[in-house]
Amino acid sequence: MNDTPRPDSLTTELLSDDELHRIDGWWRAANYLTVGQIYLMANPLLREPLAPEHIKPRLLGHWGTSPGLSLIYVHLNRLIVKYDLDVIYMAGPGHGGPALVANVWLEGSYSEFYPEITADAPGMLKLFRQFSTPGGIPSHVSVPTPGSIHEGGELGYVLVHAFGAVMDNPDLIVTAVVGDGESETGPLAGSWKGIDFINPVRDGAVLPILHLNGYKIAGPTVWARHDDRDLDAFFRGQGYAPVFVEGDDPATVHRAIAAALEESVTTIRAIQRDARANGLRGRPHWPLIVLRTPKGWTGPKFVDGKPIEGTFRAHQVPVADTRNNAEHRRILEDWMRSYHPEELFDEAGRLRAEYAALAPAGARRMGANPQANGGLLMTPLALPEWQDYALHLEHPATERIGSTAVLGQYLRDIYRANPHNFRLFCPDETNSNRLGAVFEVSDRCLVSTIIPGDDHISPEGRVMEVLSEHNCHGWLEGYTLTGRHGLFATYEAFAMIVDSMAMQHSKWIEHAKRVPWRADIPSLNYLLTSTCWRNDHNGFSHQGPGFIDTIIHRKPTVARVYLPPDANCLLSVADHCFRSVNYLNLIVIDKQPQLQWLTLEEATAHCAAGAGTWPRYSRNPERPDIVLACAGDIPTQEIIAAASMLRQYLPDLGVRIVNVVDLMRLAPADRHPHGMSDEEFISIFTAGTPVVFAFHGYAGVIHDILHGRDAHERFHVRGYQEEGTTTTPFDMVVLNGISRLHLCLDVVRYVPGLLTKGAALVAECNRLLAEHEVYIREHLEDMPIVADWVWTDG
Incomplete structure (x- = not known):
């Protein structure tokens, strides 16, 4: 049992009445803007009765998860201001895109990135009209959303992205909201182990918030039907210290989530302060929040006699026929007016000052945080001269040398030259893939029990090994998206496990190229070895070169595939990939001793061509x-x-x-x-x-x-x-x-x-x-x- 430090002075008193009033006002404004994005193409502030021509012809978007996402956002704002925190927000339930867009607009950063979407009534109208419409923005939390480094809707990856983002990033806190549908996926189930690899001396912290609202698109979620005792046992077994918040009364939930977040943030800071002052004393019990609120909270209670709020029917568009059905239109108007927009926005359509004052300033706003536009923080790798590691061949094609072992020496010295800016991510295969030279300068990371006989394992290690391709790939994504560099090395056949992750990351990079304010990010580099042709001690299951097919079908502006035939070509290609930005670079070569074909000079010219x-x-x-x-x-x-x-x-x-x-x-x-x-x-x-x-x-x-x-x-x-x-x-x-x-x-x-x-x-x-x-x-x-x-x- 470790001694996880507790906060020095935990604030336990409830919100003041004034704070509660202002926080609830922001939350109602965010909910109003969320509904407006889904439904309206005119009359944004409802200053006239709602008419059919005010409503979009196609209603797209997801309401169900959005109130919970906005609740978390406004309460994080309070803590960012109070403690001067460096926080970014990752929304696993990415269909809640309109909620995140609403909050970023309210804090003012959206209008800075998109000056045409002004922070007033005309801008609000444009905000509504652009959502899920031709020429507009997607319905997910996605590349155009300021503050995002995670494509919401990639079910299962929010935690791995979050953990990767905080590695070697000591001041960053990532709040990772896990949807209860998402929590059922295999990748997410394996992601909870990320805390075993986070060292509070040198890394930031992830605050997971499991948002249980009960339902997926059409059916109940598994964990929503587990009681708190079951969930507490599970998460404590994973190494977390869970806090539970539940309710449907806004005032009660506001006070409860404020206390839970306050406790979590102060616990994180206490853990980090103690580790940085006194050294690491075992794996901390990091905080985690389980938040239970109704699906579609504050939305319509019934439509056509069927219950909506708190059911699967609130998942997407709760009131569907609002253009043609007068009763549906009345329900929508009553719903939107229930947030009292006249109290929240002034005559010009701007958020009233008492609520706007809740937003952090400048780069502390989650939509403007440079960590979520990682290329702004990118430092190029200090790369050794790859030619210094090249094989000098007097008689090419006459001796067999392991090419990846040569690459391992190059990677060793990249680690040495970049102690806070480079990591290797490999599913328990670093030695197997002949990259073991890296252990001359860095151990494997494990922030947990280490016993005599463990080989090159320590909490200070920065070689990331876990037997999960999803974790390794997702960690590297988070690492590169926040501006750092790395390599994902795995057996060739097992790369297919992350086929979907590669596809989604390529889409992110491709879309980011079309968003002017998105800065270039380091490329995501793959090394596939233990290939189909030389799985000597493995069988048919370990033979599959299909990841090449995955990469070549990505956008040409993003996809690169390299097949170096020998060590000198491998070094040249690796150097090129580590210097590049905005690509998926796939390198495929076997680890076994092989004939070496080209001299240094020949390899240089050949790889250039x-x-x-x-x-x-x-x-x-x-x-x-x-x-x-x-x-x-x-x-x-x-x-x-x-x-x-x-x-x-x-x-x-x-x-x-x-x-x-x-x-x-x-x-x-x-x-x-x-x-x-x-x-x-x-x-x-x-x-x-x-x-x-x-x-x-x-x-x-x-x-x-x-x-x-x-x-x-x-x-x-x-x-x-x-x-x-x-x-x-x-x-x-x-x-x-x-x-x-x-x-x-x-x-x-x-x-x-x-x-x-x-x-x-x-x-x-x-x-x-x-x-x-x-x-x-x-x-x-x-x-x-x-x-x-x-x-x-x-």
């Missing part, structure tokens, strides 16, 4: 009969081994070796910023020569990227075919038809006139395929002719 001819391994490349192309480390090995066999059996054959390290170079120039012009494409692949292409992933990826080029018929792509098991490295390429033997057979098939000339080669390939199958079953390893193959110029 992204694709090109390799003369050393070609034969008469100026007049090729066949182009052997490859993308990926094992495909490169098999292509060059095939070229070696072709030299032996068909010495007069012109062979051009082409390697692609930047996959998007294959795209037409009008489809991707990295794409080649037709002239450049022809200079590499020729205008009509057949191309046998060995690819790391699914063959369809290459044809997809080539779409738009007059090249499909002559490109013959071999890639992963969903064949695999626990077997030898060469058997994997045989099973998937990508081996050097299959590639040689393709050359004979596709080059005119070779069926006769290549008969001896065909016979030898078939013989070796048959011998291979027998050999591995007898000897349990690959034939020496394969396992020991290296390049020779003969």
